Structure formats: structure tokens, C-alpha cells
Amino acid sequence: MAATVTISPQTLRPLAETMRPRSMAWRRGVDLLVRVIASLSACVGLIALTWILLTVCIRGGAAISWTFLTQLPTPPGVSGGGVSNAIVGTCLMTLLAGLAGIPLGLLAGVYLAEYGKNSAVASAVRFAANILMGTPSILIGVFINVLLVSPPIGLGHYSGYAGAAALAIIVLPVVARTSEDMLRLVPDTLRESALALGCPRWRMTLDIIFRAARGGLLTGVILAIARVSGETAPLLFTALNSEYSVRSLDEQTANLTVFIANKGPSPYADWQQMAWGASLLITLGVLSLILIARFTLRERKS
Amino acid sequence: MNSALRAPWALIVCAAAVVAPSCSKSDTLTINGSGASFPYPIYSKWAYTFQQLDGTRINYQSTGSSVGVTQVKQKTINFGASDVPLSEQELDEAGLVQFPLVIGGIVPVVHIAGVEPGTLKLSADVLAKIYLGEIKTWNDSAITALNPDLKQLPDISIAPIRRSDGSGTTWIFTNYLAVVSSDWKDKVGVGKEVSWPAGVGGKGNEGVAANVAQIEGSIGYVEYAYAVQNKMTYVLLQNRKGRFVAPSLESFAAAEAAAEKTSDWASAPGFYVSLVDQPGDETWPITGATFILIHKEQADAALAGKMLKFFDWCYRHGADAARGLHYVPIPAGIYGPVEATWDKEVRAGGKPIER
Amino acid sequence: MAGYPEAHPGLPTPTPLADDGRGTGWTSNVARSRNTGDLIFQSLTGLGAVVVVAVVGAILLLLLWKSMPSIQRFGLGFITSSDWDPLHERFGAWPSIYGTLVTTAIAMLLAVPLSLVTALFLVDLSPPWLSRIVGTGLELLAAVPSIIYGMWGMTVFASFMQRWIEPGLAGTLGFLPLFQGQMNGMGMLTAGLILALMILPYICAVSRDVFRMTPGVLKESAYGMGATTWEVTRDVTIPYGMRGILGAVFLGLARAIGETMAVTFVIGDNRHVAASLFASGNTISSTLANQFNEATGIKYSVLVELGLVLFLITVAFEIFAHLWLRRLRNAGGR
Numbered sequence: 001m002a003a004t005v006t007i008s009p010q011t012l013r014p015l016a017e018t019m020r021p022r023s024m025a026w027r028r029g030v031d032l033l034v035r036v037i038a039s040l041s042a043c044v045g046l047i048a049l050t051w052i053l054l055t056v057c058i059r060g061g062a063a064i065s066w067t068f069l070t071q072l073p074t075p076p077g078v079s080g081g082g083v084s085n086a087i088v089g090t091c092l093m094t095l096l097a098g099l100a101g102i103p104l105g106l107l108a109g110v111y112l113a114e115y116g117k118n119s120a121v122a123s124a125v126r127f128a129a130n131i132l133m134g135t136p137s138i139l140i141g142v143f144i145n146v147l148l149v150s151p152p153i154g155l156g157h158y159s160g161y162a163g164a165a166a167l168a169i170i171v172l173p174v175v176a177r178t179s180e181d182m183l184r185l186v187p188d189t190l191r192e193s194a195l196a197l198g199c200p201r202w203r204m205t206l207d208i209i210f211r212a213a214r215g216g217l218l219t220g221v222i223l224a225i226a227r228v229s230g231e232t233a234p235l236l237f238t239a240l241n242s243e244y245s246v247r248s249l250d251e252q253t254a255n256l257t258v259f260i261a262n263k264g265p266s267p268y269a270d271w272q273q274m275a276w277g278a279s280l281l282i283t284l285g286v287l288s289l290i291l292i293a294r295f296t297l298r299e300r301k302s
Numbered sequence: 303m304n305s306a307l308r309a310p311w312a313l314i315v316c317a318a319a320v321v322a323p324s325c326s327k328s329d330t331l332t333i334n335g336s337g338a339s340f341p342y343p344i345y346s347k348w349a350y351t352f353q354q355l356d357g358t359r360i361n362y363q364s365t366g367s368s369v370g371v372t373q374v375k376q377k378t379i380n381f382g383a384s385d386v387p388l389s390e391q392e393l394d395e396a397g398l399v400q401f402p403l404v405i406g407g408i409v410p411v412v413h414i415a416g417v418e419p420g421t422l423k424l425s426a427d428v429l430a431k432i433y434l435g436e437i438k439t440w441n442d443s444a445i446t447a448l449n450p451d452l453k454q455l456p457d458i459s460i461a462p463i464r465r466s467d468g469s470g471t472t473w474i475f476t477n478y479l480a481v482v483s484s485d486w487k488d489k490v491g492v493g494k495e496v497s498w499p500a501g502v503g504g505k506g507n508e509g510v511a512a513n514v515a516q517i518e519g520s521i522g523y524v525e526y527a528y529a530v531q532n533k534m535t536y537v538l539l540q541n542r543k544g545r546f547v548a549p550s551l552e553s554f555a556a557a558e559a560a561a562e563k564t565s566d567w568a569s570a571p572g573f574y575v576s577l578v579d580q581p582g583d584e585t586w587p588i589t590g591a592t593f594i595l596i597h598k599e600q601a602d603a604a605l606a607g608k609m610l611k612f613f614d615w616c617y618r619h620g621a622d623a624a625r626g627l628h629y630v631p632i633p634a635g636i637y638g639p640v641e642a643t644w645d646k647e648v649r650a651g652g653k654p655i656e657r
Numbered sequence: 658m659a660g661y662p663e664a665h666p667g668l669p670t671p672t673p674l675a676d677d678g679r680g681t682g683w684t685s686n687v688a689r690s691r692n693t694g695d696l697i698f699q700s701l702t703g704l705g706a707v708v709v710v711a712v713v714g715a716i717l718l719l720l721l722w723k724s725m726p727s728i729q730r731f732g733l734g735f736i737t738s739s740d741w742d743p744l745h746e747r748f749g750a751w752p753s754i755y756g757t758l759v760t761t762a763i764a765m766l767l768a769v770p771l772s773l774v775t776a777l778f779l780v781d782l783s784p785p786w787l788s789r790i791v792g793t794g795l796e797l798l799a800a801v802p803s804i805i806y807g808m809w810g811m812t813v814f815a816s817f818m819q820r821w822i823e824p825g826l827a828g829t830l831g832f833l834p835l836f837q838g839q840m841n842g843m844g845m846l847t848a849g850l851i852l853a854l855m856i857l858p859y860i861c862a863v864s865r866d867v868f869r870m871t872p873g874v875l876k877e878s879a880y881g882m883g884a885t886t887w888e889v890t891r892d893v894t895i896p897y898g899m900r901g902i903l904g905a906v907f908l909g910l911a912r913a914i915g916e917t918m919a920v921t922f923v924i925g926d927n928r929h930v931a932a933s934l935f936a937s938g939n940t941i942s943s944t945l946a947n948q949f950n951e952a953t954g955i956k957y958s959v960l961v962e963l964g965l966v967l968f969l970i971t972v973a974f975e976i977f978a979h980l981w982l983r984r985l986r987n988a989g990g991r
Contacts, residue, residue: 027885027888028885030885030887031885031886031887031888034774034777034886034887034890035782035886035887037774038774038775038777038778038782039778039782039783041770041771041774041775041778042774042775042778042779042783042791044771045771045775045791045795045798045857045861046791046794048798048854048857049794049795049797049798051813052798052801052805052806052809052854053794053797053801055809055813056801056805056809074350075343075346075347075349075350076343076346076347076627077347077626077627078347078350103705104704104705104708104709105705106705107701107702107704107705107706108702108705108706108708108709109705110702110705111702111703111705111706112706114702115699115702115703116706121706122706123979124710125706125709125710127972127975127979128709128710128712128713128714129709129713130907130911130971130975130978131713131968131971131972131975132709132712132713132716133907133908133911133912133915134910134911134912134914134915134967134968134971134974135716135915135964135967135968135971136914136915136916136917136941136942136945136964136967137915137917138917138942138945138946138949138964139716139720139945139961139964140716142719142949142961143715143716143719146719146723147715149378150376150378151376151377151378156376156377156378157334157378157379158334158378158379169712172708172709172712173709174908176705176709177904177907177908178863178904178908180904181863181867181900181901181904181905182866182867182870182901184900184901185867185870185871185897185898185901186870187872200692200694200695201692201694201695201698201699202694202695202697202698202699203694205698206698213870215866215869215870216863216866216867216869216870219796219862219863219865219866220863222796222799222862223796223799223858223859223862223863223908226796226797226799226800227799227912229800229802230800230801230802230803230804230805231802231803232802232803232804232918233917233918233946236365240336240363240365241363242332242361242363243346243349243350243359243361243362244332244353244359244361251332251334252334252361252363256802257802257804258363260802260804260805261804261918262342262363262364264508264804264808265506265507265508265509265808266342266343266508267507267508267525267527267528267530267531267532268343268527268531269531271343279801279802279805282800282801282802283797283800283801285800286796286797286799286800287793287797287800290793290796290797291793294793365950366950366951367951368950368951368952368953369950369951371953372953461841466921466925466926466943466947467946467947467948467950467951468743468947468948468950468951468952469951490744491744491745492744493743493744494743494951495743495948495951496742496743496744497741497742497743497744497745497928498928502841502843502925502926502927502937503925503926503927503937504925504926505921505922505926505946505947508811509811509922512811512812512815513841513843513925516815516816516819516841516842516843517841
């Protein structure tokens with residue numbers, strides 16, 4: 001005998017339960033709970049942030065001085081050492097890496113968001129970018145070492161250019177993927193209105209879409225630069241380090257991260273302090289970059 | 303010009319600014335070396351002083367012994383530094399000359415409540431058994447027998463701390479354990495990295511030191527400079543003569559002197575003479591030299607000349623600096639044979655190098 | 658000259674607003690436009706895309722080339738073997754793979770919810786001045802060098818873990834094999850927590866921007882119908898930005914998998930797989946960081962092969978994310 005469902009108050013009640021609108025009080029309660037959790041989570045992030053930054057500031061702050069910023073490094077026990085060459089080296093290599101990696105990354109992001117979209121080719125590119133993002137930086141260092149440093153393929157010596165190349169490879173996928181995601185979030189209505197007004201595609205993308213997504217695009221760029229400014233392993237195989245001033249990027253170039261890797265784990269207190277000082281410098285440097293960038297591109301209140 | 307078109311020009315200007323410095327080169331010589339991290343502090347001190355005297359920039363970077371060897375073979379640097387000596391065959395194949403530049407010691411350190419630095423006595427056999435995992439607690443009879451005057455060694459388990467990264471320090475330490483314990487030699491062996499039967503790993507000397515500081519009942523091995531600078535609780539180790547010796551520059555130098563008497567440095571291939579477990583009253587058992595590698599065929603005579611001048615200076619004038627940083631300088635008796643080898647083997651375009 | 662439709666022949670009229678994910682059809686028409694500026698621009702973007710693929714391809718080739726000796730010697734058993742005896746040249750990848758998966762899992766489980774909720778806080782709940790400060794502060798966390806996370810972790814955080822967190826976990830959840838065993842402060846749990854801290858700024862900053870870019874008109878209509886903030890987030894903001902959020906999550910995941918220095922300092926190094934999270938372990942990246950500088954011969958090849966395995970793990974995650982995104986898209990009808 002086939003089972004039949006009779007319509008009666010008993011069968012209707014479960015149905016009605018699921019469809020019953022929740023009371024306003026319940027919804028407000030859930031909302032309040034979520035607000036509290038969100039604020040607490042933000043606190044957790046803040047606490048961790050403060051803890052690390054405080055450690056860096058306290059230990060590194062003692063090292064910062066005019067001498068520290070303008071002198072070359074000295075051996076343990078010899079006072080008056082500094083990281084002037086490392087500051088110059090890091091700035092130059094990061095700048096070069098940004099010049100190479102950011103435009104290429106933005107272009108790749110535009111391709112993925114505007115032209116390729118969901119095609120097979122674009123999927124392959126997206127796939128590749130994700131893989132690249134997950135590659136340990138030490139392997140990227142080895143890759144550039146084989147390509148640009150070691151014979152037979154490379155130049156036969158370490159160089160700041162190789163260091164910048166390794167950093168650029170790290171910057172590239174981060175900028176590409178975040179810019180694609182941000183550009184995708186711009187509603188198509190904006191694109192359509194621009195095109196309807198006769199704007200050429202490239203103009204539309206650069207002037208209008210970029211401006212609409214600029215906060216997000218900037219975040220991607222900042223995260224990428226922040227990350228490479230703290231990377232040690234890729235530079236260890238490409239630019240290595242130097243105890244002397246930066247004369248040319250075509251030789252081993254001083255930089256802050258390998259400096260920290262060399263001096264931080266040493267037994268000497270003065271070297272350890274210099275390592276913390278260098279870390280503080282990196283953090284402050286990125287902070288100023290963030291502030292300048294956000295200030296320059298701030299939303300104008302209309 | 304709107305913002306979109308301004309960007310490429312800004313890029314070009316920036317790129318030019320970055321590349322411009324490369325277009326001018328000054329004529330101060332830079333000599334690049336890399337390798338072992340063990341002697342990094344003293345090499346950097348010597349390089350600094352030498353630059354002030356001579357003007358030549360010696361740039362030594364601590365990358366690890368293996369990287370130093372690989373790089374010098376590839377000629378991406380001018381000289382390599384290795385804690386682990388290369389065999390004669392490897393030296394001949396690569397066309398390298400090897401010589402020792404400085405000596406240092408490795409020190410076991412412990413973290414046991416109530417035990418002061420320089421009070422705990424350990425024998426070679428006990429140390430090996432601890433690292434083999436065979437002696438598991440501090441109040442084991444083997445340890446208490448050696449330390450009758452230490453009131454109470456607690457009944458807590460021993461945590462042997464070792465290096466997680468491959469390193470020349472581990473090589474010297476395992477070399478010592480293999481010499482004093484045939485068990486160790488059979489079961490584990492000697493290497494920059496080995497398959498440790500027991501223990502917790504820490505990265506670098508500082509990782510081992512941090513672990514020892516944190517874990518009650520731990521024992522680790524660190525370079526002497528580390529033990530001194532961080533005021534760690536070092537042990538007294540029993541040497542071959544049976545005496546319990548404290549680690550010090552004197553006891554390291556005694557090990558070297560003993561080795562000089564029994565072996566002939568001058569004829570040893572690559573000047574490698576093992577300094578571990580040497581005879582003598584005051585010798586520290588875990589001592590080792592660290593080596594420099596340069597090519598026999600040098601491309602640039604002027605650069606090679608400066609390089610050899612630097613090493614010569616380190617030998618003859620660098621002793622005080624070495625001791626100040628807790629290393630033992632190479633004794634004078636070795637200079638002669640080493641420099642004779644330079645004169646004989648190192649060439650630029652077929653001619654010997656002038657220093 | 659821009660502004661007049663008759664100056665651009667070939668430009669069709671726009672079609673309706675709905676985006677079915679495959680483009681609205683006018684893009685292919687526009688591509689036929691012979692505007693040279695457009696052609697140059699499109700080629701440039703293609704160049705960017707090609708560079709990404711070329712670099713990945715080149716790295717993959719290099720990894721394959723350098724790991725050939727190891728692949729030939731150890732074969733597939735390499736993945737499951739737990740041996741690691743450098744002197745007798747027996748190597749296995751399993752402990753490193755296990756450690757990578759476990760630490761990444763811990764990091765993601767903690768960081769993803771925390772980041773999303775913090776992003777919500779920054780966008781909807783906090784006053785603008787606070788949002789800006791906290792947001793900048795979180796971006797700053799991304800700037801701290803990873804080696805500093807390692808040193809901070811080793812000296813400061815590990816003691817904290819050993820004294821407070823690990824005993825606390827052992828006391829409450831100690832019946833689970835995950836929280837048993839010797840508590841040193843260093844191990845997989847500590848490494849996972851530090852990783853969570855490192856990827857938090859990435860996921861949070863990107864999610865914040867994703868949330869911000871939800872069109873106001875969508876949110877306002879929902880508010881207008883009486884929805885609470887949470888309901889708007891759950892039903893409007895998150896679905897709209899799901900792709901972006903998944904992108905942010907993947908950014909964090911990629912960082913966690915490949916992070917080298919920070920993990921190496923606190924994970925301790927253990928060649929055996931242990932059930933407890935307090936135990937030392939290894940990740941593929943930490944093995945690379947520890948051994949690469951002192952590796953020669955077959956060991957060098959083994960390490961490169963480990964790098965290749967990591968590459969493949971990332972590919973696996975990527976495929977999974979791709980399938981999940983497609984399922985979401987089909988289910989959501991967008």
C-alpha cells in the first residue's frame with residue numbers, strides 16, 4: 001500500500017515551524033552576539049599585533065640612533081656600527097622589484113578580470129598565480145640562483161639585480177590575484193556606462209575601473225611589498241649580503257633581512273640589538289609607505 | 303597628462319635612478335668569501351681591521367659550509383670557508399687549496415636546577431650514552447658516580463638538545479662522539495646532519511641555547527662563544543688523560559698543541575688534523591679547526607695577491623682579535639707550511655702570486 | 658575623439674545588466690574594435706598573464722630537473738616513508754608532509770574565522786578612525802620580517818605557550834591524544850599559532866576591501882527591509898564577495914604552506930610523526946630551511962623533490978578551491 005500524506009494540522013506544524021519568521025528580539029540578539037564576537041576578534045588581532053610590535057620596538061628602539069642609520073656594520077665589540085648600506089640596498093632592491101612586479105601583476109590581474117574572465121586560458125593563469133604564491137621563497141631564491149647567478153646559465157656572481165628579480169617573482173602573483181579579485185567586484189554597470197559613452201577599453205580600465213577599485217588594489221600592492229621587505233631566503237641565494245656600501249647592484253648587495261639573519265642568531269649582544277633595530281626599521285619603513293600611499297590615494301569626500 | 307599616462311613615465315624615471323649607480327665603478331677591490339657560520343664573527347672582525355689598514359674590502363658572509371664549498375667550486379665567490387675539511391680527492395678534483403684559519407671549541411651545556419656552571423662532570427662515554435638515549439635520567443648511577451660531591455642530581459628525564467639544521471658544529475660534535483664511543487660510530491655516525499636517536503632539535507646555536515634555557519633537565523652543545531656570552535651552565539668534560547677539564551681558550555690551544563706533537567700538519571692533505579680527543583692534561587676534547595678553500599688557478603693576480611695578503615695578516619696579526627672573540631689562533635708553526643703551499647700551488651696565469 | 662558614439666564604429670549597444678558569469682557578450686564584440694590603444698593594452702595584459710605562467714612553468718621545470726636523481730632513487734615510496742638518515746642516504750617525506758598539513762590546518766582554522774569577523778568589525782561596526790588605525794596596524798603585521806616572528810616565537814611566545822596555553826589545553830582536553838605528551842612550548846601547535854598570526858593580516862585586509870566594495874545599493878535595500886547588520890553581512894555582503902573572500906583565504910593558505918623562517922624556529926624538528934600537537938615536527942619548508950645550506954649530492958636532490966611535493970600539494974588545494982567555487986556559483990545561480 002503506497003504511503004500517503006494527509007494534510008492535517010499535525011503535518012502542517014513542522015512546515016510552519018521552518019517558515020515562521022523569527023521574532024525581532026531573536027534577530028537583534030543574534031546581531032548583538034555577532035557584534036560582540038567581532039569586536040573581541042579584532043581585539044585578539046590587536047593584542048597579538050601590539051605584543052609583537054612592542055617587542056620589536058623595545059628591543060630595536062635601543063639600537064636606533066643617528067650612527068645606526070648612517071654607518072656601516074662593525075664586528076662584535078666594536079661600537080659605532082650601523083646599517084646604512086643595508087637600508088640603501090633593501091630600498092633599491094624593493095623598489096626595483098616593485099617596478100617589475102607591480103605593473104606586470106596589475107596587467108595580469110586586468111587580464112584575468114576583464115579579458116580572460118572564466119575562459120580556460122584564464123583559469124590556467126589563475127592556477128599558475130596561486131601556485132606561485134604558495135611556493136616557498138627559498139625555492140624562488142634557488143630558481144633565480146640557477147638562472148642569474150650560478151654558471152653556466154647565470155652571470156657567475158651574486159648581484160642585487162638577481163635579488164630584485166627574486167623579490168619581483170614574489171610580488172607578481174600577490175598583486176595579480178588581489179587585483180583580479182578587486183576588479184571583479186566592480187559592478188559591470190560602471191563598465192557599461194563608460195563604454196556606452198564611447199570610452200576606449202583601455203581608458204575605461206585605467207581611469208574608471210582602477211579608481212573604483214583603488215582601495216583594494218592598493219591593499220594588494222601594500223601586502224606584496226610588505227611581504228618582500230621581510231623576506232630573507234630568496235636574497236640569501238641571489239644578492240647575499242655585503243658589509244660595505246652599495247656601489248653597484250651588479251655585486252653582492254647589503255640588505256636588512258640577511259643582515260638580521262646573520263646577526264640575530266649570534267651570541268653577541270650588540271649584534272643582536274642591531275638585528276632588532278633593523279627589524280624595527282623594516283616595520284617603520286613599510287608603515288611610512290602605507291601611510292604615504294593611502295594619503296595620496298585617499299577617497300575625496302564628495 | 304592624466305594619472306594613467308603619468309605612471310609609465312614615473313616608472314622609467316625610477317628605473318633609471320636605480321640603475322644609474324651601477325654605471326660607475328670605483329677601483330677599490332672587493333674580495334667575496336662565504337661559508338661556515340662558526341667563524342663568522344672573527345672573520346668579520348679581521349676583514350674590518352684589514353680594510354682600515356689596506357683599503358681592500360673583504361666581504362665574508364655566513365651561508366653554511368656546504369654553500370661555501372659549492373660557491374667556491376662554481377667561482378661565484380673568491381674564497382670559501384668550511385668547518386668540515388674536504389678530502390684530498392675532492393680537493394684535487396676541484397683544484398682547490400685548503401688551509402686552517404682559526405680554531406674553536408664546542409661545549410656541552412645543561413639546565414639542571416641547582417647545578418652551577420663548571421660543576422657537573424661528564425665522561426665521554428656518559429655523554430655518548432645520553433645522546434644515544436641510553437642514559438635517561440640525571441640521577442642515573444653512571445652520572446652520580448662521576449659527581450660524588452654534587453648533592454642531589456634530580457630524578458628528572460634528560461632532554462638531549464641537538465641541532466635541527468645541518469652544521470659543521472654537529473660534524474665536529476659527532477666526530478668526537480664517534481671517536482670516543484664505538485657504539486655511536488656504529489649506530490649513528492659522523493655528519494653535518496645525522497639521524498639522532500633521541501632529543502629535541504633547535505635551529506642554530508641560538509635554537510639550542512633557547513631550548514636549553516627553556517627545558518628543565520636538558521643538555522645541549524653550542525660553540526664556546528655562545529656559552530660564554532650567554533653565561534650558560536657548561537660542564538667539565540673528561541679528556542683522554544682522564545682529567546676533567548673546563549672549556550677555555552687554554553684548553554682548546556692545548557688540544558691543538560697536542561695534535562701538533564703527534565701528527566704532522568705540514569704533510570697532512572688539506573692540512574686536516576683531527577683535534578678531537580687529543581692526549582694531554584689540559585686538552586679540551588671537543589675542539590676543531592675551520593678551513594679556507596681557494597682555487598689553485600686564480601684568474602686575477604692582483605685580487606689573489608690581496609687575498610693571500612689578508613690571510614697572511616690574519617695569521618700574523620690577528621691573534622689578539624681571535625682570542626677576544628673566544629677563538630684560538632692558528633699557532634705560528636703552521637704558517638710556514640701553509641704559505642709554502644701557497645707559493646707552490648696557487649698560480650695566476652702560470653706565475654706565482656705576489657703578496 | 659572620445660565622447661561621441663559615431664567616432665567609434667563597431668561599438669554595439671550594451672545588453673541587459675545580468676552577469677551570468679560568462680560575460681555579457683559585448684566584450685567579444687568590443688575586442689573586434691580596431692582602436693590601437695585597446696589592442697596595445699590588451700596585448701600588455703596578455704603579457705602580464707604570460708609572464709606569470711612562464712615563471713611558474715620555469716620553476717616547475719627546474720624543480721623537476723634538480724629532483725630527478727632523488728625521484729629515480731626513491732620513487733613513490735618517498736611520499737610515505739618516514740626514514741631520514743642522511744649518512745646512509747635514506748630519506749622520506751612523510752613527516753614533513755604531515756607537519757605541513759597539520760600546521761596549515763591549525764593556522765587556517767584559527768585565522769579564517771578570526772579574519773573574517775575582524776574584517777566585519779572594521780567595515781561595519783567600528784568608527785572610521787578606529788577602522789583606519791586597526792586596519793593599518795594589521796597591514797603592519799604583514800611587514801614584520803618572518804625571521805622576527807621566528808625569533809619572537811622562539812624566545813617570547815614559546816615560553817608563554819609552555820607556561821599557560823599547553824598546560825591549559827592538557828588540563829581541559831587532555832583526553833585527546835592531540836594534547837598529550839611533553840610540553841616544551843615549541844612544536845606543531847606553536848608553529849600553527851604563529852602561522853595563524855602571520856596570515857591573519859592577509860586574509861583580513863583583503864576581506865575588508867571585499868566587504869567595502871559591496872555596492873551600497875544592495876546593502877541599503879536590505880537595511881531598508883529591516884535586516885540587522887549580521888543578516889546583511891550573512892545574506893548580502895558575503896555572497897556578493899564570496900569569490901574575493903575565497904581569494905583572500907587562498908592568499909593566506911599559500912602563505913601558510915610556504916612560510917619558512919618563522920616555522921623553522923619554533924617547530925623543533927622531529928623525524929617521526931607524533932599524534933600530539935605539543936610534539937616537535939617538521940614542515941616541508943622548515944626541512945628546506947634547515948638543510949638546504951648544508952646539502953650536497955643526493956640530499957640536495959631530495960630537498961628539491963620536497964619542494965616539488967609542496968608544489969603538488971598547492972595544486973591539490975587549488976583544484977579543491979576551484980571545484981568548491983564552481984559548486985557555489987552553480988548553487989547561487991549567479
